[in-house]
Amino acid sequence: MSIQSQDFFSIEKKKVAILSRVAWYCLYLHAALVFFFAYIEAYWLSGLNILSVVCWAVGLNLLSNGKVAGGLQLICLEVLVHSVAVSLTFGIKLGFHYYLWAIACTLLVEQTIPIFRSIAFAVTMMLTFAMLVTFEFPNISHFPYPNLLPYIHFSNVLISGLPMIFALASLREMSIQSREELTLMASKDALTGLHNRRFAQKHLSCPNWFESYGKDAVFVVMADIDHFKRINDRFGHERGDDVLRIVSGILIDCFEQPNLAIRWGGEEFLLIVHENDKHTIQRFLDLITALLQQHKVSREQLKVTLSFGVAKWQKGMNFETAVSRADQALYESKRLGRDRVTYFD
Numbered sequence: 001m002s003i004q005s006q007d008f009f010s011i012e013k014k015k016v017a018i019l020s021r022v023a024w025y026c027l028y029l030h031a032a033l034v035f036f037f038a039y040i041e042a043y044w045l046s047g048l049n050i051l052s053v054v055c056w057a058v059g060l061n062l063l064s065n066g067k068v069a070g071g072l073q074l075i076c077l078e079v080l081v082h083s084v085a086v087s088l089t090f091g092i093k094l095g096f097h098y099y100l101w102a103i104a105c106t107l108l109v110e111q112t113i114p115i116f117r118s119i120a121f122a123v124t125m126m127l128t129f130a131m132l133v134t135f136e137f138p139n140i141s142h143f144p145y146p147n148l149l150p151y152i153h154f155s156n157v158l159i160s161g162l163p164m165i166f167a168l169a170s171l172r173e174m175s176i177q178s179r180e181e182l183t184l185m186a187s188k189d190a191l192t193g194l195h196n197r198r199f200a201q202k203h204l205s206c207p208n209w210f211e212s213y214g215k216d217a218v219f220v221v222m223a224d225i226d227h228f229k230r231i232n233d234r235f236g237h238e239r240g241d242d243v244l245r246i247v248s249g250i251l252i253d254c255f256e257q258p259n260l261a262i263r264w265g266g267e268e269f270l271l272i273v274h275e276n277d278k279h280t281i282q283r284f285l286d287l288i289t290a291l292l293q294q295h296k297v298s299r300e301q302l303k304v305t306l307s308f309g310v311a312k313w314q315k316g317m318n319f320e321t322a323v324s325r326a327d328q329a330l331y332e333s334k335r336l337g338r339d340r341v342t343y344f345d
Contacts, residue, residue: 011174012068015109018170020063022163023075027056029159030082040144045089052082069112076121079103080128087132090143095156100129102160109171189263191241192248200262200270201319210315213258213274217314219281221271222326223288226305226338228267235302243304250291254284270323272313278343281310285341305339312344 030052037046055078062071079099086096104125107118143149187199195203203209210216225231225247232240244267251261251269260272275281285308292304309330313322325344333342 014174016063016068018167022167023056023060025163027053030056048085052078069110072107072110076103076106088137089140091139092132093149093153095153097129097132098156098160100125102164192244192263194248194261194263197264204319217276217312219273219275220311220313220322220326222309222330223269224307224330225267226307246295250288254288307333307338308341309333310343
């Protein structure tokens with residue numbers, strides 16, 4: 001499964017979780033209304049609420065089984081029928097018509113439902129709401145406790161609005177989180193988990209980069225896996241990927257902030273080391289080499305080595321110049337036989 005597919009299913013799972021919480025809220029609400037309508041002797045509405053509870057339970061089951069479109073359409077139909085039935089029975093002073101407004105655009109969040117059907121259902125909800133508040137329909141029954149009407153009306157405004165606020169707030173947070181995850185993905189290499197070249201060029205080319213770390217100079221190191229093409233050709237790209245992951249894992253273990261390890265491309269890595277003398281850099285690179293020597297790749301017992309090119313990046317020097325110098329030093333390491341460190345002088 002691709003990373004994009006994994007992200008899509010993750011977002012869908014979060015969306016279904018939000019809708020399910022709202023559905024459970026509404027199921028408990030309808031269960032309470034069964035007793036409310038029975039108490040005021042509106043028995044046919046009490047029976048209707050029993051059917052409503054069943055509808056919400058079926059809708060929840062559909063949501064949990066991945067049939068989101070079917071679940072949402074059933075739930076929206078229940079709200080339409082229920083709101084109209086109560087409004088025509090006792091009038092709109094109870095405030096049950098507000099549920100039409102709250103649920104109107106729900107189908108628009110599910111992309112598997114055709115957009116025209118979703119819009120048509122939303123428009124139907126709004127037109128029904130408009131007719132209920134505009135035209136005077138004769139009440140089927142009179143509400144037996146008229147002194148409670150303002151309180152029930154007020155409660156229905158809150159009860160219908162709260163799940164809508166919760167759902168929109170949750171979807172907003174999910175959207176923010178998804179954007180943050182996409183930003184992180186755009187800056188990371190999928191195979192190795194290291195920052196990628198795009199991140200490095202954007203981050204390290206900032207004019208005030210040195211000021212942000214309080215540094216006058218750092219070391220730029222270009223590292224290259226020796227004979228990597230030979231590994232791919234002889235043992236296959238899967239084994240080559242194993243090598244890349246092993247090297248990257250060592251770099252991740254060795255590098256702590258503010259040091260930075262970047263997959264520059266292919267088998268090349270760019271290292272930013274916040275040190276100021278060659279001896280410290282040499283010990284650091286020797287540690288990476290020693291850790292790499294401890295790894296034997298799979299059954300082939302491959303011995304993997306690295307060549308390094310090191311250049312000093314000083315304040316006032318642009319990033320591209322420092323990388324070019326480190327690259328020249330790396331070329332010299334390879335010319336001299338690989339598995340060594342060369343410093344740009």
